Amino acid sequence: xxxxxxxxxxxxxxxxxxxxxxxxxxxxxxxxxxxxxxxxxxxxxxxxxxxxxxxxxxxxxxxxxxxxxxxxxxxxxxxxxxxxxxxxxxxxxxxxxxxxxxxxxxxxxxxxxxxxxxxxxxxxxxxxxxxxxxxxxxxxxxxxxxxxxxxxxxxxxxxxxxxxxxxxxxxxxxxxxxxxxxxxxxxxxxxxxxxxxxxxxxxxxxxxxxxxxxxxxxxxxxxxxxxxxxxxxxxxxxxxxxxxxxxxxxxxxxx
Amino acid sequence: xxxxxxxxxxxxxxxxxxxxxxxxxxxxxxxxxxxxxxxxxxxxxxxxxxxxxxxxxxxxxxxxxxxxxxxxxxxxxxxxxxxxxxxxxxxxxxxxxxxxxxxxxxxxxxxxxxxxxxxxxxxxxxxxxxxxxxxxxxxxxxxxxxxxxxxxxxxxxxxxxxxxxxxxxxxxxxxxxxxxxxxxxxxxxxxxxxxxxxxxxxxxxxxxxxxxxxxxxxxxxxxxxxxxxxxxxxxxxxxxxxxxxxxxxxxxxxxxxxxxxxxxxxxxxxxxxxxxxxxxxxxxxxx
Numbered sequence: 001x002x003x004x005x006x007x008x009x010x011x012x013x014x015x016x017x018x019x020x021x022x023x024x025x026x027x028x029x030x031x032x033x034x035x036x037x038x039x040x041x042x043x044x045x046x047x048x049x050x051x052x053x054x055x056x057x058x059x060x061x062x063x064x065x066x067x068x069x070x071x072x073x074x075x076x077x078x079x080x081x082x083x084x085x086x087x088x089x090x091x092x093x094x095x096x097x098x099x100x101x102x103x104x105x106x107x108x109x110x111x112x113x114x115x116x117x118x119x120x121x122x123x124x125x126x127x128x129x130x131x132x133x134x135x136x137x138x139x140x141x142x143x144x145x146x147x148x149x150x151x152x153x154x155x156x157x158x159x160x161x162x163x164x165x166x167x168x169x170x171x172x173x174x175x176x177x178x179x180x181x182x183x184x185x186x187x188x189x190x191x192x193x194x195x196x197x198x199x200x201x202x203x204x205x206x207x208x209x210x211x212x213x214x215x216x217x218x219x220x221x222x223x224x225x226x227x228x229x230x231x232x233x234x235x236x237x238x239x240x241x242x243x244x245x246x247x248x249x250x251x252x253x254x255x
Numbered sequence: 256x257x258x259x260x261x262x263x264x265x266x267x268x269x270x271x272x273x274x275x276x277x278x279x280x281x282x283x284x285x286x287x288x289x290x291x292x293x294x295x296x297x298x299x300x301x302x303x304x305x306x307x308x309x310x311x312x313x314x315x316x317x318x319x320x321x322x323x324x325x326x327x328x329x330x331x332x333x334x335x336x337x338x339x340x341x342x343x344x345x346x347x348x349x350x351x352x353x354x355x356x357x358x359x360x361x362x363x364x365x366x367x368x369x370x371x372x373x374x375x376x377x378x379x380x381x382x383x384x385x386x387x388x389x390x391x392x393x394x395x396x397x398x399x400x401x402x403x404x405x406x407x408x409x410x411x412x413x414x415x416x417x418x419x420x421x422x423x424x425x426x427x428x429x430x431x432x433x434x435x436x437x438x439x440x441x442x443x444x445x446x447x448x449x450x451x452x453x454x455x456x457x458x459x460x461x462x463x464x465x466x467x468x469x470x471x472x473x474x475x476x477x478x479x480x481x482x483x484x485x486x487x488x489x490x491x492x493x494x495x496x497x498x499x500x501x502x503x504x505x506x507x508x509x510x511x512x513x514x515x516x517x518x519x520x521x522x523x524x525x526x527x528x529x530x531x532x533x534x535x536x537x538x539x540x541x542x
Contacts, residue, residue: 006312010298017300100296100357103260104313105285252264 003106007114008121011088015122020087024080024122029129035072036133039065061143062223066134070151070221073130074214077123077159078187084122085166086180088115089248093174098251108248112167112241119163120156127155147223154220157233158213162187164240171247190214256369256399260290273364286315289363289394293370295354299343303334303353306342307360314361324360332356332386348379355386359394366394372405384409403516413516417524430519440485440492442469443507444499445478451504453479459498465491478507 015021043064050059092098101111131152137143166183173179190213197209209215213236216229257263259272261281269276275283298306304325311321329335332352337345342353351371358366371387372380388409390396400406406413407427415422423430444456453471456479460469465485473480485491492509499506 002317003313006309010309014298014300095296095298096292096294097296097298099257099260099262099290099292100310101313102262103285103288103290104310105282105315106313252262 001110003110004114004117007101007106007111008117011115011118012121015084015118020083021122021125024083025126025129028076028080028126029132031076032069032073032130032133035069035076036130039069061137061141062147065137066143066148066151067221067223069130070148070155071217073127074155074158074217074221075191077126077155078162078191078213079184080126081123081159081162081166081187082180082183084119085163085170085183086176087170088119088167089170089244090173090176090179093171094176102248102251108245109241112244112248116160116164116167116241116244119167120160123159123163124156127152144223150223150225151220153225154217154229157220157230157237158217161213161233161236161240162190164237164244166240168240168243168247171244171251256367256397259397260288260367261285262290286361287364289358289361289366291354291358291366291368291371293373295350295357297342297345297350297353297357299341301342302339303342303345304329304338306353307356310357311360316361324362328356328360331359331390333382348375348382351375351379351383352386355383355390359390363394366390366396368396368398370400371398372400372402380405403520407516415520415523422523427516430516440483440495440509440511442481442483442495442499442509443475443478444481445505445507446503447505451479456481456502456504459502460495463491463494463498465494478505 043059043061046064047059089098092101134143134148138145162183165186166179169183169186170176170179172182190211192212193208194212194214195209196205197215199205213233216232219226219229258265258277259270261277261284264278269278271277272284273287275287277284298309301309307325307328308321311317311324316324329338332355334349334352334356337349337353342350345353355368355371358368368387372383375383384405387396387398398406398410411426412424413427413430414424442460444451453474457469457471460466460481460483466483467486468484470482470484471479472482483491483495496506496509
């Protein structure tokens with residue numbers, strides 16, 4: 001456990017001494033800020049139109065702002081995750097520092113968990129920026145905080161799955177670009193698999209759609225925690241980390 | 256080397272380090288080895304002290320003990336003056352020394368060094384060699400190198416491996432003696448009055464009892480260089496000197512042409528081309 005924390009602290013440090021963390025934070029804050037501004041603008045215009053027409057349609061901040069925004073974050077996150085994970089192992093393999101880790105009295109799993117945790121913490125930092133925007137909603141309106149909290153939980157679980165898979169892909173190559181591109185491909189695929197359910201209701205389409213990380217986020221965005229979704233993400237995290245461990249072990253058998 | 260450090264698994268067989276099997280108890284082995292790979296495993300974005308702290312923690316040190324070891328290895332490996340510099344900005348010599356500092360931070364029983372002087376300039380090479388020699392008192396050092404004079408200088412025990420097979424394991428001196436058959440001498444003769452006739456000198460040298468063959472190897476301006484083979488056990492040097500002087504020539508040099516480790520190495524690995532043969536010659540220094 002101590003080793004996990006040592007590795008995690010080292011990884012976090014290298015994220016934050018290099019421009020990568022700041023670049024990601026800036027880009028994420030900008031993009032999310034734009035989404036937020038759009039959603040809010042739409043909400044305000046719609047509200048005014050309702051008033052003009054004299055309708056008293058119930059306006060709901062949670063349903064009309066927070067829920068679509070959370071879904072947006074879950075998709076935008078797919079684009080950021082490869083940039084977080086691509087260096088985790090690929091860089092160590094390229095620079096040879098993997099030899100230091102592999103010859104130190106540290107278990108592979110401690111190394112993997114440390115790196116994954118660092119990636120999770122960086123992603124949480126990205127999410128903190130979205131919280132800044134949401135804080136305005138709480139200042140000017142009265143949204144329900146519980147669905148929002150559930151939404152964040154869902155985002156973290158979803159990111160956990162993708163970060164674990166990204167970590168695994170990073171162990172496969174020395175080249176960060178390849179690791180990043182492959183992770184991006186996997187993330188994208190795990191998103192668009194959901195589309196099959198739009199036009200097809202056969203079993204294969206349902207299976208594919210079920211595999212999509214986005215499908216399982218929908219209930220979280222609504223503020224509902226469903227056991228099957230939580231289990232899906234936890235299984236995904238476990239699978240990713242397990243594959244990473246196998247991949248690290250196989251390095252010892254290849255020269 | 257990488258198998259000994261538990262970085263790779265052997266395809267067959269096993270090994271043990273400090274009494275622990277690398278397959279059965281890799282954790283115990285890892286605690287007892289310090290390893291410096293060919294390229295020091297440094298994180299360019301870290302500072303020296305910070306990096307040593309990280310490695311120390313990985314090796315199981317903590318608190319005051321860790322700080323003490325950091326100070327100690329910094330002093331020992333002469334990296335104290337770059338303690339707060341980024342590793343990415345250090346020169347090759349410093350990187351190598353930080354790599355060594357990293358390897359000894361947890362005071363390991365066995366120190367494994369893979370070509371520690373590769374890519375350094377002559378001054379740095381000397382410094383690194385001295386440093387390694389200095390460490391020899393505290394750790395068992397296994398050193399792999401392609402530079403055979405380095406072995407002669409630093410190692411006590413040599414292991415020559417050719418294509419994965421153990422060819423020889425012995426001390427440097429014994430190895431040299433083992434392959435030497437006839438004794439071979441180098442002799443430089445000069446004459447102050449005019450040219451020397453190499454045939455005449457050769458005849459005179461070969462007439463000395465015990466000498467089996469004399470061969471002129473080089474003509475210099477005013478002197479001749481001879482390689483003289485003598486039978487084993489015959490002490491011919493005194494006689495050779497007397498013959499030269501008695502003939503009115505000057506004796507410039509007379510020394511035993513000890514075989515360099517390089518020749519020994521080539522002989523043991525079957526006289527392949529040097530590039531071929533030196534593919535994997537780890538040599539070992541034990542202290």
